[in-house]
Amino acid sequence: MAAAQGEPAANSLRLGLAARLALRELRGGLSGFYIFLACVALGTGAIAGVNSVSQMMTGSIASEGKTILGGDIRFEIENRDIGEAERAYIDRLGTVTAGANMRTMARKPDGSDQSLVELRAVDGAYPLYGGFETVPAMPVDAVFAEQDGIFGAAAAQILLDRLGIAVGDTLLVGQAEFTIRGVIATEPDALSEGFGFAPRLMVSRQALEQAGLIRPGSLVEYSYRVRLDEAAGSRDLAALQAQSNERFPDAGWSVRTSRNAAPALTRNIERFSQFLTLVGLTALIVGGVGIANSVRAWLEGKRGVIATLKCVGAPSTLVVAIYLIQVMLIAAFGVLLGLAFGALMPFAAASALEGVIPVAVSASFYPASLAIAAGFGLTTAFAFAVLPLGRAGEVPATALFRQQGFEASGLPRWPYLLTAGLTLAALCAAAIWFADDRRIAGTFVAAVIVAFAVLRLVGHGVQSIARRWPAVRSTPLRLAIGNIHRPGALTPSVVLSLGLGLALLVTLALIDTNLRRELSGNLPDRAPNFFFVDIQSSEIDGFDRVVSELAPDGKIIKVPMLRGRITGLNGQEVNAENVPSEARWVLRGDRGVTYARNLPENSRLSAGEWWAPDYEGEPLVSFSAEEAGEIGLAVGDTVTVSVLGRSITARIANLRDVEWESLSINFVMVFSPNTFAGAPHSWMATLTDPDADAALEGAILRGVTQAYPTITSVRVKDALELANQLVGQIGIAIRAAALVALIASVLVLAGALAAGNRSRIHDAVVLKTLGATRATLIRAYVYEYGLLGLATAIFALAFGGVASWFVVSRIMTLPSEFMPDIALATLVGALVLTVGIGLLGTWRVLGQKAAPVLREL
Structure with missing residues (x-):
């Protein structure tokens, strides 16, 4: 004890x-x-x-959150306005501001120029939180008020610069004329509106109705923001959100609270x-x-x-x-x-x-x-x-x-x-x-562990090869090979220190280069020149004639389009959180849907059979194979979709492999034609003309906009340029992060050299005593560090090439290509780092006096 x-x-x-x-x-x-x-x-x-x-x-x-969302709670619905019962329920919660968003064309009155805009219409109650400011400053009502039969508008400065107009000038949008009263300085709830590919133009709800843009099948997003009164404000927002969905299960709206104002961001x-x-x-x-x-x-x-x-x-x-x-x-x-x-x-x-x-x-x-x-x-x-x-x-x-x-x-x-x-x-x-995301983190950690293990094997492999290498006549090279495999050699530390940093740099560089090449080279070559949306059934034939006259060599593809929201899978309510993150976009919000008699282009069947052109049985749907696999759907399962406030349940007849990267018209769901018989809808079209230059594209844009001002024309090249800018900004941050890993690798290399300096000093002194010159030792070190850098670079190229191929081709589903220039830059960089830092670390070793060291032996 x-x-x-x-x-x-x-x-x-x-x-x-x-x-x-x-x-x-x-x-x-x-x-x-x-x-x-x-x-x-x-x-x-x-x-x-x-x-x-x-x-x-x-x-x-x-x-x-309240300012970003524009209210305490927000109700959003696609392509149809809410009904009387739904509006009455929202009005009882507190003060309401109603808005609408859509993409459309804004053009100069003389037809000389036009631009795609993100059009937002607001009412007199806007904004509920925060302040809407313009330059010059004026009350919100004055910005959008009607004067002499012309409504006012506020625009982003980039729109004025693009069209060469100023405050006080007029614009045509749809069938209405607007006077630009101010430049948007502050739009308090812009963040909750999501990312836009075009400049903002704001008008009143009354002006939007006068423009004639809202028609059957138009792509419009209606929103209702609420500033809760005292009675409703004392309730839990999450409970109010759940109650709204339970009370109107078929509304098809998306309800968001100020506690999750900008979920995507x-x-x-x-x-x-x-x-x-x-x-x-x-x-x-x-x-x-x-x-x-x-x-x-x-x-x-x-x-x-x-x-x-x-x-x-x-x-x-x-x-x-x-x-x-x-x-x-x-x-x-x-x-x-x-x-x-x-x-x-x-x-x-x-x-x-x-x-x-x-x-x-x-x-x-x-x-x-x-x-x-x-x-x-x-x-x-x-x-x-x-x-x-x-x-x-x-x-x-x-x-x-x-x-x-x-x-x-x-x-x-x-x-x-x-x-x-x-x-x-x-x-x-x-x-x-x-x-x-623990799955991604687990994959990342596993990759680092594998890289460490492989690098250790590479280090031991280099030592094993050096040990078995036949004798060479060159004294510096023989010393270098001996230094690589001797007891206490720097080889494992050098290979490990540089290998992971270089591999990460190569991976990120290849991903960034492949994305840029795809966005600036391959995609524009394969993608259509234009997307045209909001084409009414009464306009489709005339639109076809106009485009065919302007681009006789172009290829026009037209498809009917509706908007639908998946509300059920196999009879069960949809829960996006129960599916992998990469597939949740399919279940969130409204999706474009279409119907077709024949299999669409850029698709091929991977399971099931396509329906007959004259099929008239139960509703059928063709589902994208990749997304179906991620969600857990198979041929024979059922999908319930809310379209125009009506729920339709269709059986999956087949699965399709879709080439999303082609940027052609593709849909997750393609229904049999009888599913939407008699339903009002719009059309979407693409124009592909590889020989069209900037002048012809401008003529097409002007011709379509002047003939059909309510049709929205999207020039694909503009969208790709914007995406390229975003990729470039993200790439800068990623490369900066990779540089941190490379700096760590350089520090580790310096530490490895410091750890071996004592034995290096003894080796150098003994060799100099036996007659070796400083030049001989320097050449030996250059050979040694050069061979180690070469082995490390080869690993980094192999590992980075495989990793980048997996990310680009398997995750991003884009073509992946190995870049020789990246390989050469990595090889040169590895050699410069290892030889340069190695010589800097051993320079002091070469200058040691022999006597003090020999006395310790």
Whole structure:
């Protein structure tokens, strides 16, 4: 019993002694730990900064939810206005503002120019929250009021610049004339309206009706925003949202509250933040190799101290405890440096983000984000420091006095291996647990683990090849090959340090290049020149004649189009949260649907059979095969769709493989013609003419707009240019994140060189004593680092090529191509990094005097 009680006391005394010795030894400064600090601070700072900025942005959106949404609750319905009962229910909740959104054409009165616009119509109650401001400033009623039979409008500055007009000029929209009364300065609820491909033009609801744009089948989005009165405002918004859907199950409306004002933007911010966090974690884990190298190099300089401690009776556990305390204290300092950078990043980013998201961004300190980053940083430092510390603790004192270092000590005992393994497993589990999309995070972590494993195999493979390489006559090359496979060689550390960073850079560069090539080259060549929507049945024949006269060599494809919302699958109510995230878009909101007698172009059957042209039986539907598989649908299942307020249940007759990347007219659902017999609908058309130049496209746009002002014409090239700009902006952020991983790799490479400097000094002195010249040694090092850089670059190209192919072809379903120029740039970059940093690290080695070193041998 006394022995049992004495054991904790002995452990406590031993720990206290270890802490005193560790603190006393730290008085000598942080020499040898600067790379260690940089690795920890870089990864921690990246994670802390990204998460803090993300929390700032999502917090700003949440805090201004009412202004962003334009109300406490919003009801949105596609292509039909709400009924009397539904409107009465909404009116009882509080103050209501009604709006409508659609895409249409705005043109100059002389017909010389026109532009696609995002047309928004508001009523006199707008806005319920926030302030709508124009330049020049005037009351909202005055902006949209009718004067001398002409309604007013407010436009985005880009629309005025595009058409070459100014405030006070007139525009034609549909069948109505408008006077531009002001430029839109602030549209408080613009964020909740979603992303637009065209400039904003705002008018009144009364003016929209006069323009004659709303007709059967028109693509219109009606919205009703409510500022709740006191009675309704005291109720839970989520409960009110659920009650609205339960009370009107067939309304087909989408109900959103101010607590989720901009779900798409919030979701995208969280996903992008997750990606950048994972990249930062990768940099931290890559830096973990640098941590291990730094600890190893530091312990090299402590051989005498460790040997002395062991000679006076210090057990291995005490030795390990002393240096583990030192390592974790220094790691904590590095984490603090990273947290300071991460805490300041929101303040630096706040001003830059003012033009990115139209809400007031308020920077602050975010303890939760900083705590997560600190946890990742300390855990990584501990996991990668345990193995070299455990290895040093197991080496006998006599061996430490005789040997050059710890290379011959082998692996530490199983408790150290188990501790390191469990800590790394906890690190991976935390990365997945804190992620917004755990499936993606799990895939990312698994890829990093595989890359680490493959890189270790590559390192050992390079050593094995060097060991078996036949003798060469060149002395520098023979020395280089020997350095690659000798005991304690830098090969595993160099390959591991550079491999993951270069592989990540190659992957992102190939993805970015493939996307840009597709958007700027391949897609415009395959895509139609124009999309035409809102073509009425009474206009389709005349439209066909006009386009055929303007583009006689063009190919016109016309399809009927309605809008429908999936409300049930196999008789069960739809729940988008129960399907994979990549397929949820099919179940959210209204989808374009059509009917056809024959199989559409750019499609092929993958299951089932197409119906007969004269089919008159139960409603049938053809479903896109990829989306059906993600949702869990098969031939024979049923789909219930709400179209024009009427629910239709159709059986899936077949599945189609759809070429979405062609940008042709494609639909998730194509119904049998009898399904919508007699239903009012509009038409959609495309025009494809590869030989059409800018002048001809302008003539087509003017001709269609003048003949049919209510038809909306979308020039595909304009949309692709906008998408290209967005991809470019995202690509800059992604490349910056990848650069963090590359910097971590460079730091690790420098740490690996520092860890091997002691043995390098002895080698250089012995070789110089035996007659080797400085030039011979430099050539040997150039050969060695060049061969290692070449092996690393080959791995990075192979891994990055496969990873980018998977993302582009399997996830984005776009053509993927390997880029030789990217391969060459990676190869050159790897060689420059390894040879350049290697020579910088060994330059001091070549200048060492022989006598002091020889006396220690």
